Amino acid sequence: MGSLRLVTIALLLAGPAFAQTYGVGRATTPEELRRLDISIGPTGEELPPGRGTAKEGAQLFQRKGCVGCHGKAGIGGGPAPALQSKKGQDVPIWERERILPLSAPFATTVWDYIHRAMPLGNEGTLTADEAYALTAYLLFLNKVIPEDEVLDKQSLPKVKMPIGDDYARLPEWKPGTPRLQGYPY
Amino acid sequence: MDSKRTSRRELLKGGAALAGGLTLTSGAIAPALGQTHDHGMAMGGTQNEYPMVPGSKELIEYGQRSHYVTSVRMAHPMGGRASPDAFGKVFHVASPLQDSVGVVTPSSLHYVATTRGSYMPDIDPAQHTLTVHGLVDQALTFTMDDLRRLPSVTRLQFIECAGNRHNGRQKTVQESHGMTSCAEWTGVLLSTLLKECGLKGNATWFVAEGAEEVKGASSMPIAKAMDDCVIAYGMNGEAIRPQNGFPLRLCVPGFEGIFNTKYLRRIKIVDRYYMNYNDFGHLDRKPEEAALSFQIGPKSVITRPSGGQHLPGRGFYEISGLAWSGGGAIRTVEVSTDGGRKWNRAEIKATPQRMAHTRFGYMWNWDGNETEILSRCTDEIGQVQPTREQVAQYWNVPFERDYRVPGLDNSVMPWRIAKDGSVTNGLA
Numbered sequence: 189m190g191s192l193r194l195v196t197i198a199l200l201l202a203g204p205a206f207a208q209t210y211g212v213g214r215a216t217t218p219e220e221l222r223r224l225d226i227s228i229g230p231t232g233e234e235l236p237p238g239r240g241t242a243k244e245g246a247q248l249f250q251r252k253g254c255v256g257c258h259g260k261a262g263i264g265g266g267p268a269p270a271l272q273s274k275k276g277q278d279v280p281i282w283e284r285e286r287i288l289p290l291s292a293p294f295a296t297t298v299w300d301y302i303h304r305a306m307p308l309g310n311e312g313t314l315t316a317d318e319a320y321a322l323t324a325y326l327l328f329l330n331k332v333i334p335e336d337e338v339l340d341k342q343s344l345p346k347v348k349m350p351i352g353d354d355y356a357r358l359p360e361w362k363p364g365t366p367r368l369q370g371y372p373y
Numbered sequence: 374m375d376s377k378r379t380s381r382r383e384l385l386k387g388g389a390a391l392a393g394g395l396t397l398t399s400g401a402i403a404p405a406l407g408q409t410h411d412h413g414m415a416m417g418g419t420q421n422e423y424p425m426v427p428g429s430k431e432l433i434e435y436g437q438r439s440h441y442v443t444s445v446r447m448a449h450p451m452g453g454r455a456s457p458d459a460f461g462k463v464f465h466v467a468s469p470l471q472d473s474v475g476v477v478t479p480s481s482l483h484y485v486a487t488t489r490g491s492y493m494p495d496i497d498p499a500q501h502t503l504t505v506h507g508l509v510d511q512a513l514t515f516t517m518d519d520l521r522r523l524p525s526v527t528r529l530q531f532i533e534c535a536g537n538r539h540n541g542r543q544k545t546v547q548e549s550h551g552m553t554s555c556a557e558w559t560g561v562l563l564s565t566l567l568k569e570c571g572l573k574g575n576a577t578w579f580v581a582e583g584a585e586e587v588k589g590a591s592s593m594p595i596a597k598a599m600d601d602c603v604i605a606y607g608m609n610g611e612a613i614r615p616q617n618g619f620p621l622r623l624c625v626p627g628f629e630g631i632f633n634t635k636y637l638r639r640i641k642i643v644d645r646y647y648m649n650y651n652d653f654g655h656l657d658r659k660p661e662e663a664a665l666s667f668q669i670g671p672k673s674v675i676t677r678p679s680g681g682q683h684l685p686g687r688g689f690y691e692i693s694g695l696a697w698s699g700g701g702a703i704r705t706v707e708v709s710t711d712g713g714r715k716w717n718r719a720e721i722k723a724t725p726q727r728m729a730h731t732r733f734g735y736m737w738n739w740d741g742n743e744t745e746i747l748s749r750c751t752d753e754i755g756q757v758q759p760t761r762e763q764v765a766q767y768w769n770v771p772f773e774r775d776y777r778v779p780g781l782d783n784s785v786m787p788w789r790i791a792k793d794g795s796v797t798n799g800l801a
Contacts (some may be wrong), residue, residue, distance in 0.1 A: 210522070224504055227647060354658065355656055357660065359660065366754060368664040
């Protein structure tokens with residue numbers, strides 16, 4: 189009797205550790221995930237097959253109407269940000285313009301952004317080849333890669349971005365901690 | 374004009390209407406519906422002090438405020454990117470804090486910010502789903518009905534835009550602080566969904582993504598997901614408004630506004646910072662800058678009297694304002710009425726909630742002289758709202774008039790009171 193009571197108490201104490209689940213929601217199918225998962229992380233593991241070069245990207249930049257907002261060869265002047273740096277490569281990266289295909293720490297960020305959010309009004313319509321080609325063109329415009337480099341699932345994550353390691357990582361977040369250790373405000 | 378009504382008017386004119394006269398109307402449940410209510414409610418047939426507004430289907434079904442109350446949102450910032458913007462889209466819209474009372478922002482007046490000036494998606498909630506996948510034992514897709522089956526939470530929470538930065542050019546508190554709002558949000562804890570899916574041991578970050586045209590995405594720590602993030606479907610007692618993320622919004626208490634993902638359609642559990650879309654906007658060189666642009670610090674502002682308002686003369690006024698912090702609940706608020714020399718404990722108007730606007734008040738007897746009024750707050754983990762001078766001192770940089778506080782600007786806001794009772798921006 190006594191031991192049974194102990195077991196009950198132990199179970200009650202351990203209660204919160206037994207994560208209650210409710211069996212609500214249905215399993216997502218692999219096909220749904222292929223369609224939905226447009227997040228491309230730094231390793232590039234989610235990148236789809238395909239390929240593209242700066243030359244192909246230059247044509248797409250005209251044909252898809254990118255010029256209308258970003259200017260000829262991305263020099264700016266329209267309602268959307270410039271995509272080509274005007275400052276030389278000898279200028280330190282944090283003193284140059286904040287341009288996605290120049291300042292991003294990963295080339296995958298550029299591919300993800302174009303594929304996810306461009307072109308305006310027709311977002312999500314670019315094929316994988318087109319996204320590789322436009323990424324190559326914008327990286328070439330900013331002298332990150334040579335004009336003839338072929339970007340694909342293997343080469344894109346290996347592109348060395350000019351910022352290198354020179355950017356901040358966020359502090360480890362825990363409940364109840366100040367926004368910056370030692371900062372009184 | 375039906376005959377019944379005419380006869381009633383004649384009755385009233387004849388002075389025969391007592392309180393019982395009301396029963397003469399045909400519809401006892403809705404007495405004056407669709408009619409001009411021109412008879413006296415008061416005993417003895419006295420004249421009405423105010424015009425009587427007829428009822429209507431619209432007023433009965435979904436009420437509206439008095440036409441005398443004209444407080445509205447406005448484009449933010451003044452003189453900055455217009456709204457609608459260069460693409461003809463609504464960009465940032467600020468809430469009229471100068472007219473606010475209590476802590477809840479009406480949904481119609483909640484501030485709005487959009488990712489790159491996006492259109493609002495017109496989502497059919499019957500078609501909408503949320504998928505949770507990545508480093509989980511089982512990827513799961515939830516319909517809106519599924520989410521309503523799970524245990525719910527209801528919490529007050531402020532959301533503040535990183536662009537809520539005050540300067541000397543702004544005239545009103547709406548311009549200087551209107552990019553924060555507080556609503557009562559109802560939904561399911563994200564941790565509940567993650568337990569349904571089964572979180573893997575190497576999960577350290579998650580990416581939340583909306584269904585608007587750019588599919589805005591942000592990386593956040595998994596510790597935050599397990600602590601207090603809410604998958605919200607309700608706002609101020611009804612479905613979330615489209616401008617605020619209908620039908621589903623991720624609420625991330627105390628983090629900068631952009632993390633509170635609207636039109637939430639997908640959560641991906643990952644093992645690193647993903648540097649997608651919104652994350653690039655947070656890219657900083659210094660770790661301090663990055664940290665200060667993440668969780669919001671303690672902040673308060675006096676909303677009345679504030680810029681553009683006017684004190685009619687000396688005497689008592691309740692100084693009223695809002696305080697909030699991303700670090701937890703507000704512990705104390707102090708008010709100074711002499712430009713910051715003496716600080717007085719303000720009254721906190723209700724039990725302060727974690728990461729929620731807290732209303733404070735301080736009774737002030739104005740002597741009619743020129744002065745400056747300010748407020749500062751302290752949160753439950755001891756973070757104190759600073760002046761700009763204090764922040765400059767901390768970073769050991771020279772203080773200048775237009776000093777830019779690193780990260781989200783939580784510095785003290787002064788309002789100047791002139792002898793004639795006019796209230797203006799103390800930073801000007």
